[in-house]
Amino acid sequence: MMRTAIGLMSGTSLDGIDVALLRTDGEAVVERGPSMGRPYDAAFRRRLQGALETAKAIGERMERPGDLADIERELTLRHGEAVRAFLTENSLKPADIDVVGFHGQTVLHRPNVGLTVQLGDGALLARETGIDVVYDMRANDMVHGGQGAPLIPAYHAALAAGLAETAGKPVVFVNIGGISNLTFIGSEIVAFDSGPGNTLIDQWVEAHAGIPYDQGGMIASEGRVDRGLAERYLGHAFFTDPVRRSLDRNDFRPPEGAAATLEDGARTLAHVTAAAILRSARHLPERPALYVVCGGGRLNRAIMGDLAALAGEEGARVVTAEAVGLDGDSMEAEAWAYLAVRSLRALPLTFPGTTGVTAPVSGGLLARAASGD
Known part of the structure; x- marks a missing residue:
């Protein structure tokens, strides 16, 4: 009915x-x-x-x-x-x-x-x-x-069934909201939170520039990745723990005020968001051929650029939800x-x-x- x-x-x-x-x-x-x-x-x-x-x-x-x-x-x-x-x-x-x-x-x-x-x-x-x-x-x-959490995988599976691009191939839906999460649809359905999404970037730019978010990744595009700062996040036990768990907004906190310039902080945290997705994807049953990205983070070009580059190293493509006829918002x-x-x-x-x-x-x-x- x-x-x-x-x-x-x-x-x-x-x-x-x-x-x-x-x-x-x-x-x-x-x-x-x-x-x-x-x-x-x-x-x-x-x-x-x-x-x-x-x-x-x-x-x-x-x-x-x-x-x-x-x-x-x-x-x-x-x-x-x-x-x-x-x-x-x-x-x-x-x-x-x-x-x-x-x-x-x-x-x-x-x-x-x-x-x-x-x-x-x-x-x-x-x-x-x-x-x-x-x-x-x-x-x-x-x-x-x-x-x-996450609850959205049941819907992702229904959407994937109607996509020609995913026919016979393992696909991951990536939602980059405050927290990012993955839904793998292949031989089975597996889903879990992948790490911080936009929340660290939002908190960083609000604290340092008085604006709620980095629109389009404009601030990040002016900065560079601080590898040491990035690894402080990416070295978190969450990414290596074989037991996947859902995250609270407070599980990852923004850097201290003097840790970086506004631009470098935004760029580094954008990289962390992208790299966290790929690190968490190591826990999936098999490597996906396609990542379909939705949520506000898909509009941040720094996140999307890093995600495409990192996924490309593993032979996967990254597309926005809109590229396959869906609505990422x-x-x-x-x-x-x-x-x-x-x-x-x-x-x-x-x-x-x-x-x-x-x-x-x-x-x-x-x-x-x-x-x-």
């Missing part, structure tokens, strides 16, 4: 809300629809950055110390506004949509203790939009021994729409090869629009 779903994604880069429409059966049939981005204003981004610090005090998943409850409400209301704007822009009504897949904002992720916290009130969003909402999709995976939001439909059908969201869960498991909580709970 086909369903029409809206996916909502607010990632670790804290830059805004991505909205995407999908018609799908939650399995092999995927019809991609329109999408849009709705950026956060600077003041709200600062509140979210503060929430990351406040959340460190959380010991139980439903705790909301400090002002986290207020931030959660505002975040949810902003998602509601985004859905209404999207419907208006595309001449749609709430009745046209079967379900909303709501990721929320991850403020704490500690898989080693089975704790993940995404701010977002699904019941409130259902009341605000008049549409059923599936949310909190990571927690059940962790209950069953998984890392709670909306893919994660599309995935949350797809996962919401799978959740409604009680289909697995995660698998032993993706999160380390003991067996394929579904997940997500359903908030009905009619009752709001």
Whole structure:
């Protein structure tokens, strides 16, 4: 049965809300629809950055110390506004949509203790939009021994099945968001976080230039790679540990202020992002022939240049999602729409090869629009 779903994604880069429409059966049939981005204003981004610090005090998943409850409400209301704007822009009504897949904002992720916290009130969003909402999709995976991330591989597999470029060849989908992650689709499906994505670069340029990110890699293009600084990151035990694990934004921290110039720091961290992907790819079952890159990092030419060069040394090609007819900005939001439909059908969201869960498991909580709970 086909369903029409809206996916909502607010990632670790804290830059805004991505909205995407999908018609799908939650399995092999995927019809991609329109999408849009709705950026956060600077003041709200600062509140979210503060929430990351406040959340460190959380010991139980439903705790909301400090002002986290207020931030959660505002975040949810902003998602509601985004859905209404999207419907208006595309001449749609709430009745046209079967379900909303709501990721929320991850403020704490500690898989080693089975704790993940995404701010977002699904019941409130259902009341605000008049549409059923599936949310909190990571927690059940962790209950069953998984890392709670990444969740997008099920959608990557559905996309790969429709790509002529990947026929019979192992392919890796690379999402470069705040944290980067890989999905390998070949003899089996394997997925894991690969290392820092844009988060270190964003924090570096915000601290040193007062801007939220290095647009297009312009700052990095003026710098050079500090090999010593790069190896401090790339020598991290995460890259050699045979046990793959998901990452929290705080697992890798930006360099100290005097470690490099603005330009050299941005260039070095761009190199770290690219090299981390290839180092983590050593844990895949076989070498991929193709890397398909999505997420904001694909727009940073320093990251993409290094990634193409490093992959080329191993005989692989690197392309953007757009080069194979996909949308690198909306893919994660599309995935949350797809996962919401799978959740409604009680289909697995995660698998032993993706999160380390003991067996394929579904997940997500359903908030009905009619009752709001």
